[in-house]
Amino acid sequence: MHPMLNITIRAARKAGNFIAKNYEKPDTFEANHKSKNDFLIQVNHEAERLIIEIIRKYYPQHTVISQKYGALLGTTHDIQWIIHSMDGIDNFINRIPHIAVSIAVRVKSHTEVAVVYDPIRNELFSATRGQGSQMNGYRLRCGIMKDLENTILAINFPLKQKQHFMNYMTLLSKLFVQSVDFRCTGSAALDLAYIAAGRVDGCFQIGLKQWDVTSGELLVREAGGLVTDFTGENNHLLSGNVVAGNPRVVKSMLNP
The missing domain is CATH 3.30.540.10 (Fructose-1,6-Bisphosphatase, subunit A, domain 1)
Incomplete structure (x- = not known):
């Protein structure tokens, strides 16, 4: 160890x-x-x-x-x-x-x-x-979903960044029409841990802090998944905007 x-x-x-x-x-x-x-x-x-x-x-x-x-x-x-x-x-x-x-x-x-x-x-x-x-x-290994159909995504709501609410809801609406189910659990760290464990297929979250993301990010990566920002880049620790899941699910979330 x-x-x-x-x-x-x-x-x-x-x-x-x-x-x-x-x-x-x-x-x-x-x-x-x-x-x-x-x-x-x-x-x-x-x-x-x-x-x-x-x-x-x-x-x-x-x-x-x-x-x-x-x-x-x-x-x-x-x-x-x-x-x-x-x-x-x-x-x-x-x-x-x-x-x-x-x-x-x-x-x-x-x-x-x-x-x-x-x-x-x-x-x-x-x-x-x-x-x-x-x-x-x-x-642990991430789930094996090939696209967004029948996936479960962990989300949050930008209660402290209400200026982004409408844009965020627009993105969620695009995901919703693709038969995506959502969970808002109140713990980003556990959301990412659950992706690593295959319990949740992905996450789509906004306004997180580095202490919300850093541990879960490594869990997901080491379980075969990806973690990016909303543009597919690696700026999520600074922006606080996080997309995570197995590579196919992440690709589908980035291009709903």
């Missing part, structure tokens, strides 16, 4: 177990919305702190990039840990059991190690560049 993968798994499980423990305590939530948000912030920040604590223990010289802290610079800028301590925050609030911890390690702009951990189902998706993707130790 890649040494950094071992630490990545340890950090993801530590944070995930903490999230699961608090998920099982519905009585902790107060009736008013503000208290819910305060509790959520506490859980999310503690999960993030646990991840960073483990990374810093073994690799204090590395840079860590997170949703809360931004870039915590180390002495080695070529190695970056991209973390998302709770992907699916709204699911956690509403007690929908679809939440993930996402951690990736990038070395000189190449993602070398990725982990997406679902603490509710105890499913751990992992990948090392050039060595394939796994889920709980079992090898």
Whole structure:
């Protein structure tokens, strides 16, 4: 096992177990919305702190990039840990059991190690560049759909980028008429992990952040799939616009 993968798994499980423990305590939530948000912030920040604590223990010289802290610079800028301590925050609030911890390690702009951990189902998706993707130790492969007919695509809605809503809906409409079924799950990391596992055929999402995409991207690639932006280029980590799936499905999504 890649040494950094071992630490990545340890950090993801530590944070995930903490999230699961608090998920099982519905009585902790107060009736008013503000208290819910305060509790959520506490859980999310503690999960993030646990991840960073483990990374810093073994690799204090590395840079860590997170949703809360931004870039915590180390002495080695070529190695970056991209973390998302709770992907699916709204699911956690509403007690929908679809939440993930996402951690990736990038070395000189190449993602070398990725982990997406679902603490509710105890499913751990992992990948090392050039060595394939796994889920709980079992090898993963993307689905074999040849076109868009009867496919299931994971989507999201640009709630924070409403200026793109109409253009996005136009694209979704073109996909819909080709017998595409959609799922909007609230966790981009798990959407990409599910593509790697062949549970979902592809995804078509807008406005994602690098901590939403980086881990899942490697899972998909190492399972035989493609990840691009809306133009078929590799600008998705910057644009946040992601198309993913097996090569034939991606081609069909790019040319609906």
